[in-house]
Amino acid sequence: MSQVAGARSLWLGSARPARERLSTAMAALTRARRVQRLVDHGFFGLLVGLGLATVAVLVARLVPLPYAPWQLSSAAVTIAVALALLAGWQRRPDSLDVAIRADLALNLKQRLSTAWEIMTVRSDPELAERLSVQAVKAGLPIHPGRLFPLRVNRWGQLSALAAIALLLVSVVDLSWMQAPVPREVDEQVVREGQRLGAFGRAMQDRARREELPRSERQAERIERLGARMESGALNRDEALGQLRGMRESLDRERMQALADANQTDIGPLRGESSPLAPGSDPGAMRGRTQRGAPDSADTRALAERLADLEQSGVPRRDLENAPRRQMPGDNEQLRQMLEKLAQIDRARREDKELQSAREQVRLALENLGESADGIGDRRDPGINLDFDEEEDRGAKGQADAGADARRRSETARGAARSGSLGDSSVAPQRQLAPVGPDARDTGPVLKPESQAREGEVFVTEARVPPKPGRPSVENVMMSSEFASQVEEVLSKEQYPAHYKEFVRRYFLNLSKGRVPQQQPTDNRGAK
């Protein structure tokens, strides 16, 4: 009986040669092993992912992050498991290693692995056939799923612990880890925060209604700052710093709003806004102009705004000729003038809102005790504040005014860079400037340097008398029972020996409510 025939008798009716049968069995075993390793890798990835998720949740709960803890944890787990599965899929199991494991698991005495090695590595068909017959006889076919079952390996078991850790980290109170810093709530800051918050909300509503984007943004910032102050998150110094920054920001925004309007060559703008006559809305006027010839009301309204347009650089002759053209839709020059007027109006409304906001910020700064800096408030960077010099030189000509405006603007910016207005070189001038109680609501003079050109210049003075800082910390009742602590102090501190009695008397007198004026003479000098 040949080996092959002998082996066939062991195959339960299969007519395939032993080597083919061995190859089939090994392919099935290798697949099963690959799936098993894939699951093993998955558990490893799960463990790593849960570990990372635990750390991420812990960090997210202790430190404010832009992502929610569940987002971080799910992302960590998903990425780790995906990477582990990918690595497991790419690491194909060695078939010989699979055969060795099968031998060990089934106690085949290395029949399978030896046959497989001879068949695949040594390429000895005759010997491979003999060994395959022996392997088939010993135990093949075998169930691959039983040999390499899908199991919960040690990584999977550890993953359960990691999941518990993640759950605990997610639900356990971690406030003890956050080292809370007790803060003293400053009632004045809270009150100012409430006031600023209310103002910010009202300003936001107005800005939204009147479609003033700059004012709306600044109103949001004011409201947020007010909320932070109201929550007690800021102490007085921090609130002052934030308010100063807000004040500078408002000034910049005002400047920018006016400069945007100036990009259309409207000429120098006045710091204060003039009221618009009824029916002189530039949008409505433009609509009527496009539909037909402007009526008498439009002509009158336009005449009222001639001053503004003239300031914006439109020649007077064009201004006079524009309303006279009668062809509907043909008056391009008039349409451009009306658009300029609309921009000017929007810039003025922005300016008005921002100026109002700035006043609120300034008031908050004052209430929080910024008396010295309150004067410097009128010398903010980027704004021409030194109106005294401007007035003195008012008659010297417009050219000089433009140059001075640029110079002063640079000086003010330099002061801003120095971090404190009080430290700037213009500080002595502030003390000499006239101070009037009525001028405080007017605000600073706004004159962007790009607008310094020929024409009338309007300056408005704003002066705020310095107020002494009002102590807002409540008086604290302190125990005057020093007698019991006097001896302790005397025993611990270092002082000249002949001061001992004086110190003792001092504390005892404090207990009685009076301070001794007498002091021992010390020729040697006290330490």
Place this chain on the structure above:
Amino acid sequence: MSDEARLALAHERLEALRRQIQRRIVGHHDLINGILACLLSSGHALLEGVPGLGKTLLVKTLSDALHLEFARIQFTPDLMPADIIGTQVVLQDEEGRRHFQFQQGPVFTQLLLADEINRATPKTQSALLEAMEEKRVTVGRTGHALQEPFMVLATQNPIEMEGTYPLPEAQLDRFLLKLNATYPGADELSEIVDRTTGAPMPSIEPVLSAGELLELRELVRSVVIADHVKDYAIRMVLATHAANGHATPMVRRYVRHGASPRGLLAIVLTAKALALFAGRINVSFDDLAAAAPPALRHRILLNFEGEAEGIDVENLIAEVIRETPTVPGETRA
């Protein structure tokens, strides 16, 4: 003849030989297995045990069960190499002329029992070196080949050290296996009493000729050992060297010299014989693990610390087998 047929025939012959031996010898299964493995692996065996355990009887029984020439040398301190190898003697012919003629010693046999080999001097012990390794004897300028199969079975007593000469390492290394004769159990002792104090000792019938033995030896050498199985044997042998990375903690501490390459050959050959006994044509990890103790125990030399602390080489080998993974990176089950 197919593998199955050859295996069946070999199995039948070995079982017959085993049965004949067991007619006289009670127990000693491991010892018998080791001797048969040596016989099939073309090696020599050193049997160590206290007196009275039946070592000499076992060898004599084996010789009776084989169609082989048998000789016995009782090693004593005054034994000379010529007493083993033979010597030139002067002979006078009919014409009165004298000439030298080589008179063969007892080594010119097929199965040699070197009884109490450690009682002879190292000089005499060394007379067996060439015979054991090269299966030939050189006297003067003339070499004399020994007939195949040739096997030396030596015995020694581990407790009587006075008047003995421990075998040099070179001599020890030439023994394929060192087999320990263990003390029999109660049942075996009872059986021994019954067999030896009653009826006469049963006669042994020879069941295996020299030719059949050579066929079996050829079959043993045809047993396949896969690379990964061989790698396990190599790692085991390397683990007996203190300086090697595979060395176990005990080896690092107590071993001066590990097993030689002959030790690896001994393990593999013995494992092949054991695989054949089991009816397989491939070597398994278990075969190697079973072959390792008798193949390595006389090839590992302890250092001073190991000798001073009375370290048992058996424990050391057991640790090597336990700590050497069958698959690299995994612990042996």
